[in-house]
Amino acid sequence: MILKILFHSKSNFLHYVIIFLLFFSAINTSAQCAGSDNSITICNIPNSNNKSINLFSLLGAYTTGGIWTDNFFSGGLNLTTGILNAQIINKSGVFTYTYTVNNGIGCKDSAVITVVIGGYSGISSPNVSACSDDLSFNLFQGFNGNFLSPQSNGTWSDNDGTGALTDNFLNAAKAGLGTHSFTYTMPALGTCPAESSTVIVTVFRAPDPGIGSVLLLCDSDYLSFDTNLNLNSRLSGEDANGKWMEISGTSELSSSFDSTIDVRHIYDTFGAGAYNFVYSVLPSNPICDIKKATVTIIIEKQIDLTGAKLVVNSDICENEITTANYNVVLNQGIQKIPNGSYFVTYTISGIVEPITIISNFNNGVLRFSISRIYFPQVGIYTVGIIDVARVGSLGACISKMGSISDVLNVFPLPKIDKATLTIDPICKGFDATVKISGDTNLTEGNYSIVYNLSDSNIAVAQQAFFKVAIGTGTFVIPASLIPVVGNIRISITKITNLTTGCTNVSNITKEFGVKPLPDFANLKLDIKALCQNQPVVVSLSGLGILANITINYNLTGVNNAANQSVVVAVIAGSTSFIIPSSTLVNSGITSLVITNIIDNGGGCGSSINNGTKNFMINAIPKTPTTKDEIFCKNDKKTIAALTPSGTQFQWFNSPANTTVLSANTLLVSGNYYVKEVNAATGCESGRVSALVVINEVPAPTLNQDGQNFCGLDNPTLQSLTNNTVTNGNLFWFDDAINGNKLISTELLVNGATYYGLNFSSSTNCYSDPLAVTVSLANCDVTPDFFIPDGFSPNGDATNDTFRIPDIEFIYPDYSLEIYNRYGSLMFKGNKNKAEWDGKNSDSNMSLDGIAPNGIYFYIINFNKGNKPPKQGRLYLNR
Incomplete structure (x- = not known):
């Protein structure tokens, strides 16, 4: 009997072909002890008969006691009973099962049963729903659970072309809301036809709580914490009308519809931590679940290690x-x-x-x-x-x-074995200085050493301390350890860096010598009195056969200086040196105290018992106080005008000049130098300078013929100014020295001399004067004159004299003669005597002094060119 059932397979196609060939090539063989190979096709999978197919019945004659093998692990065969349940094989395809007998009594054989499982596409449910947020909805959920489940190796097709199907999984979000159709097809296999089932899926909208966010805060930003934070602002894309709940116990939300919290209050109350608030949105259908989004407020505490x-x-x-x-x-x-x-x-x-x-x-x-x-x-x-x-x-x-x-x-460990030890020969009674330098690794700092002395002076395990600077250190061997003249050897056995505490052994030695001392019992000193800042010469004698010495001395008294030293040559037992002026700044008695003298030839010195000498330093006058001066050139100032003045003060025109300027030396612009001299001591102060500025204003200059005018024009001082080259501030005076200043509107007087001076408002100085003698006769015309025909000399200040107006300007060399009717000369005039007052002032006759009323006659001599004299008459009426 052949059963036809549908079965779905997603197994490899090549595998399917191989099994299929096996199926069609199966040949019933003659009975073996394990039975014969056979095949069966099962198409109608739901048929209940297909749940218990006895494969033993397909073997024909067989020997019992054998074992079954499920060659492709279909899972449908009970290997003990040989019963095949085709309904639990979840794929369509060709499967083989081998029965093997090996009973040890001559039967060793196997037979293969080939089973073709046809496709089965299942029974779909009438109503299938998915939520729009389901990105992988399994379409196999769309089959009716009351029926046998479909096989798994079929093919799904997207009937609506949503593009949201991948194998059996539907991306509901991509498919979109609404109803969509999908068909599941099991292909035909052998004699089993193809089968298909259609699943209708309705996609419902899922609630969207949005995407919650994390608000990450640092407590150091406390002042920026929001006191009125709307939690909705921390969501994006959410559905409205959701409900809030808090799960951190802050009690910030008054109800499920409250969405405002005070972040600063949360921190004040609970401190740093994570605080969660959940937004829930209910679905509008029973398919979708409640959706939630969480807003988290995280406040972290800043780690402050200030002062750590x-x-x-x-x-x-x-x-x-x-x-x-x-x-x-x-x-x-x-x-x-x-x-x-x-x-x-x-x-x-x-x-x-x-x-x-x-x-x-x-x-x-x-x-x-x-x-x-x-x-x-x-x-x-x-x-x-x-x-x-x-x-x-x-x-x-x-x-x-x-x-x-x-x-x-x-x-580092201090290392000095390759160092250089330097010890200068010393004189008896003095400490020896040992210098460590050269090839060492000594850093700057304090050190101690242990050393031994041998030869002429012996000492063991002596300790010395020293400081190293710039790679060099020195320590002292006390004079008490080396009292004997002769050669000595020092051996350093250990060195310790007192800063680091690192200690190292040492094996370095050095020889040095102790020398005898010279004798200065016959020493004599001499110093002369002098002024401050002058070289103080010290003369010494009684130095014996010494050739070169170092003198160490101190100064006491009004001047103090300790540990002074000078090297000098000695000739025939005598020498001298100068005490630096920098150590002798005060006047008065100073004491020179020579503490010791060293023989530079032998290197030894002795303290001096007779090396003290007092000497006087006379004070120098204080440097004068002066001031800069500004004068005008025409003031003619001299040295006597400078400050200070007096016989004790000497003025010079350079800092080094030795020629004293006299008090009446005329000043020029430049620096002058003054010092004070003490007549009693001869001491003099330093020089101090005074800057003298002589402001000079250029004198005005007169244009060519600028002094010539025509009196008919009534020229004034302004007319004269207009003829003068000036700096713009020109003033006229009636005298060169102490003259009166004249106003610009004043009429010029013929033959008068005027003095023009330029004035500088910036320096308040006048220039040298320009003297101008004015001529008013520079007239080029010869007009007809108005000659009065009478006058009345009665003393009423009106027409009291006879005068020809302006004649002196046209004819400056004119002369006037007036006669009475008897031909007697009454008056003779010219430009310097231009008016007749009616008196017989020029008569050569014994006439009365007052001319009587009557007619008089005049003659005018022009004395210019060839102009002839003019005669006329006038009437005098008192």
Whole structure:
């Protein structure tokens, strides 16, 4: 019997072909002990008979006791009973099952049963719904669960062309809202036809709570915390009319419809932390679930390590490099740091990349260790903390660090075995100075050494301390250890750096000598009195056979100077030197005290018992106080006009000139120098300068013929100014010295001399005078004159004289003669005597002094060109 059932397969097509060929090539063979190969096709899968197909019945004659093998792991065969349940095979296809007998008594055989499972597409449900937020809705959910489930190796097709189908999964969001049709098809196989089922899916809109956000805040930004934060503003794309609830217990929401919270109040009340608020939106259909979005307010506390102290323990010497352990202690600063785990990032000088470790703060102290590999050699290493962040922090705050560092030193061992020891020969009774320099590794700082002395002076295990600067150090061997003249050897056995505490052995030696002292019992001194700032010459005698000496001395009294020194040559037991003027600034009695004299030839010196000498330094006058002066050139100022003045003051025209200027020396612009001289001591002050500025105003100059005018024009001083080249400030005077200033409207007088001076308003100075004698006879016309025909000399101030107006301007050399009717001369005039007052002033006869009323006759002699004289008459009426 052949059963036809539908079966879906998604197995490999090649596999299907191979099995299919096996099926069509199956040949019933003659009965074997395991039975014969056979085949069966099952198309109508839902048929209940297909749940229990006995494969033994397909073997024909067979030997019992064999075992079944499900060659393609279909899962439908009970390997014990040989019953095949085609309904639990979830794929269509060709499957083989092998029965094998090996009973040990001559039957060793197998037979293959080939089963073709046809396609089955299942029974779809009448109503299938999906929510629009389901991105992978399984269309197999669209089959009626009351019927046998479809096989799995069919093919789905998108009937509406939504483009939202991938295999059996529907992207409901992509498909969009509404009803969509999808067909599931199982292909034909062998004699089994193809089958298909259609699933109708209605996509309903899912509620959208939007996308919640995280508001990440740092407590250091407290003032910017929102006191009226609408949680809806922290959502995007949400449906309206949702409900809020809080799950952090802040009690900020008064109801499910309240969406406003006070972030600052949350922080004030609960402090730093994470606070969650959930927005829920109900679906409009029973298919979709309630959707929720969460808004999280995270307030992190800023780590403030201001004032924190870092200690890296501990400095070592270089012989400890391979065994040293380094521990770091970070103590909190002004802010208490909560206990817990922290990321600590630190740097080490010489290491390029920062190092980050996790360690714990415990009661304000964080400890961690640093590997010795970071400190491989002698050097100075700076360890600095650049960031501390709590483990789990979201980075809302930038830690406030400040400068947190410590210096770790790997100190070298002090090494001086290759150093140079320098010890100058010393004189008996003096300390010996030992200089250590050259090839050493000594850094600046304090050191101690242990040394031994041998040969002429012996000492053992002596300790000395010294300081090294710029690679050199010196220490002293006390004179008490080297009292004997002769050669001595020093051996340094140990050196310690007192700063680092590093100690090293030493094996360095040096020889030096102790010399005898000279004798100065016959020494004599002499110093002359002098003025301040003059060289003080000290003469010495009684120096014996010495050739070159160093004199060490002090000054006491009004001048004090300690530890002064001078080197001088000695000739025939005598020498001299000058005490620097810089040490002799005060006048009065000063004492020279020679403390010792050193023989530079032998290098030894002796203290002096008879080396004191007093001498007088006379005071120099104080430097005069002067002032700069500004004069006008025409003031003719002299040296006597300068400040200060007096016989004790001497003036010079240069700082070095020795010629004293007399008091009547006329001043010019430039610097003058004055000093004061004390007549009694001969001491003189320093010179001080005074700047003299002689302001000179250029004198005005007269244009050519500028003094010539025509009196008919009534020229004034302004007319004269117009004929003068001036600086714009020209004034006229009636005298060159102490003259009266004239106004510009004043009429010029013929033959008068005027003095013009330019004036400078910036310097308040006048120029030298320009003297101008005016001529008013420069007239080029010869007009007819008005000659009065009478006058009345009665003393009423009106017409009291006879005068020919302006004749002197046209005919400056004219003459006038007046006669009475008897021909007697009454008056003779010219430009200097131009008016007749009616008296017989020029009569050569014995006439009365007053001319009587009557007619008189005049003659005018023009005396110009060839103009003839003019005669006329006039009437005198008193």
